[in-house]
Amino acid sequence: MAKPTLEELRTRVFGQTIAAGDDGYETARKVYNGMIDRRPRVIVRCADVGDVMATVEFAREHGVDLSIRGGSHSVPGFGTNDDGVVIDLAQMNGVRVDPQTKTARAEGGCTWGGFNHATYAFGLATTGGIIASTGIAGLTLGGGIGYLTRKFGLSCDNLLSADVVTADGRFLVASKKENEDLFWALRGGGGNFGVVTSFEYQLHPVKDIVAGLFFYPIDRVRDVLEFYRDFIQKAPEELGMFPAFQIAPPLPFIPAAEHGKPFIIFVCCWTGRPEDAEKAFAPIRKVAPIVAEMVAPMPYPVLNGMFDALLPAGLQHYWKADFATELTDGAIKAHLEYGPKVPVVNSTMHIYPINGAANRVAADATAFAYRDAKFATVIAGMWPDPADNDKNIKWVKDYYRAVHPNSLAGGYVNFMSGDDQERIKDNYKGNYDRLVAVKKKYDPANVFHMNQNIKP
Numbered sequence: 111m112a113k114p115t116l117e118e119l120r121t122r123v124f125g126q127t128i129a130a131g132d133d134g135y136e137t138a139r140k141v142y143n144g145m146i147d148r149r150p151r152v153i154v155r156c157a158d159v160g161d162v163m164a165t166v167e168f169a170r171e172h173g174v175d176l177s178i179r180g181g182s183h184s185v186p187g188f189g190t191n192d193d194g195v196v197i198d199l200a201q202m203n204g205v206r207v208d209p210q211t212k213t214a215r216a217e218g219g220c221t222w223g224g225f226n227h228a229t230y231a232f233g234l235a236t237t238g239g240i241i242a243s244t245g246i247a248g249l250t251l252g253g254g255i256g257y258l259t260r261k262f263g264l265s266c267d268n269l270l271s272a273d274v275v276t277a278d279g280r281f282l283v284a285s286k287k288e289n290e291d292l293f294w295a296l297r298g299g300g301g302n303f304g305v306v307t308s309f310e311y312q313l314h315p316v317k318d319i320v321a322g323l324f325f326y327p328i329d330r331v332r333d334v335l336e337f338y339r340d341f342i343q344k345a346p347e348e349l350g351m352f353p354a355f356q357i358a359p360p361l362p363f364i365p366a367a368e369h370g371k372p373f374i375i376f377v378c379c380w381t382g383r384p385e386d387a388e389k390a391f392a393p394i395r396k397v398a399p400i401v402a403e404m405v406a407p408m409p410y411p412v413l414n415g416m417f418d419a420l421l422p423a424g425l426q427h428y429w430k431a432d433f434a435t436e437l438t439d440g441a442i443k444a445h446l447e448y449g450p451k452v453p454v455v456n457s458t459m460h461i462y463p464i465n466g467a468a469n470r471v472a473a474d475a476t477a478f479a480y481r482d483a484k485f486a487t488v489i490a491g492m493w494p495d496p497a498d499n500d501k502n503i504k505w506v507k508d509y510y511r512a513v514h515p516n517s518l519a520g521g522y523v524n525f526m527s528g529d530d531q532e533r534i535k536d537n538y539k540g541n542y543d544r545l546v547a548v549k550k551k552y553d554p555a556n557v558f559h560m561n562q563n564i565k566p
């Protein structure tokens with residue numbers, strides 16, 4: 111059979127097809143990480159599942175790279191390629207909330223900002239990322255870590271079903287009842303198995319939260335991290351929090367004399383009763399002198415969007431990641447050495463707690479294998495000027511080299527860079543062979559390989 115031509119694709123697709131030379135191509139080919147400069151043959155802004163099917167078929171028949179793009183936040187830039195095809199789902203961003211069953215169905219191009227806005231109206235939320243512009247799709251398929259993880263598990267633990275277009279162009283529903291093996295693999299296995307056109311999530315009663323930002327002097331890193339490693343094991347699960355290295359931006363609640371200096375901070379989200387927030391924050395306040403703080407009740411989506419201004423699209427990104435069961439003295443020593451050297455206001459290092467509900471899921475219940483890990487560390491290099499790439503990448507690599515020996519073999523696939531493919535088996539440890547078997551069944555030709563790739 112003759113391969114479909116680009117013109118045939120254009121007539122089959124209801125959304126926009128943007129090829130090199132078309133108006134808007136230069137914008138359409140860009141992804142969030144400004145370091146990624148690739149020129150796909152065609153970008154299809156899919157309008158519906160039919161468009162996704164047609165585009166998968168087109169890419170498969172031509173044997174070219176196929177990228178899937180939801181929120182576009184992939185640090186390795188998996189959402190684009192050279193001379194291949196891009197499925198851009200950004201236009202497919204509808205969310206339907208069912209307040210009776212406390213569930214939501216969201217299309218694959220939705221961001222957490224859009225999702226949280228829709229569910230907030232019903233006083234509901236589920237675990238999502240800490241930045242509003244991140245896509246629900248990539249984040250959920252890799253696992254999904256956020257403020258609500260300790261209480262409600264990973265994003266993928268809240269996934270009830272997914273609509274999927276597979277490599278052979280079929281439309282399947284994956285859930286505990288249908289295509290259970292595919293459903294298992296989607297919950298942590300990333301974009302390896304098909305294009306998820308919509309996600310159905312379990313929601314929970316979360317509406318207005320109390321947010322807390324606490325800035326401590328940089329010479330108190332040891333006190334802050336030693337406190338955190340014990341405190342977070344016992345703290346109420348209504349408390350989502352993480353320590354971060356952060357250069358103080360010029361914000362009104364930070365004394366002007368401190369702007370531009372590095373700090374060790376806690377970012378907190380209290381989802382319990384608002385009147386209990388101060389009790390929850392009390393031990394946090396005692397760790398070390400507080401140079402600046404911002405504590406306020408607010409809608410959950412406001413906290414979710416609070417840091418977006420620090421992270422506009424187009425920054426250069428280079429990240430490294432690890433899981434750990436313990437925050438060892440050795441790890442704290444590495445943080446002490448490299449954290450205070452955080453080079454720019456956009457860059458950071460976070461140590462997310464993934465205990466609580468995320469640990470109560472069996473290691474083989476979903477593809478996300480690290481149910482024994484208590485911490486997910488990310489060293490996130492993010493800076494505006496490509497001229498500073500060498501310096502910033504070096505900071506991330508040196509930092510990672512120092513922390514990694516204190517960590518588990520694998521890390522969180524969604525926090526990794528393009529040069530981390532050799533860690534793929536470690537990232538899934540005991541679940542890897544089963545993932546390969548599911549990959550062989552649903553994508554034997556590895557059509558979906560623009561990802562942390564599980565080879566069939």
Ligand SMILES: Cc1cc2nc3c(=O)[nH]c(=O)nc-3n(C[C@H](O)[C@H](O)[C@H](O)COP(=O)(O)OP(=O)(O)OC[C@H]3O[C@@H](n4cnc5c(N)ncnc54)[C@H](O)[C@@H]3O)c2cc1C
Pocket residue numbers: 142177178179180181182183184185187188189199218219238239240241243244245246247248249250251252253254255256300301302304305306307421524525560561
């Ligand atoms: C600023 C920033 C903040 C972040 N914060 C968090 C956080 O708080 N918690 C967290 O867990 N992670 C976080 N991440 C990491 C994030 O989970 C990954 O970058 C994730 O891949 C982003 O998903 P996306 O849809 O935005 O990205 P995209 O680049 O659109 O997609 C990434 C990859 O996911 C797969 N994919 C995307 N959509 C689909 C689909 N519909 N069907 C099948 N496969 C698909 C594809 O392989 C694709 O290449 C953050 C990343 C950034 C850059």
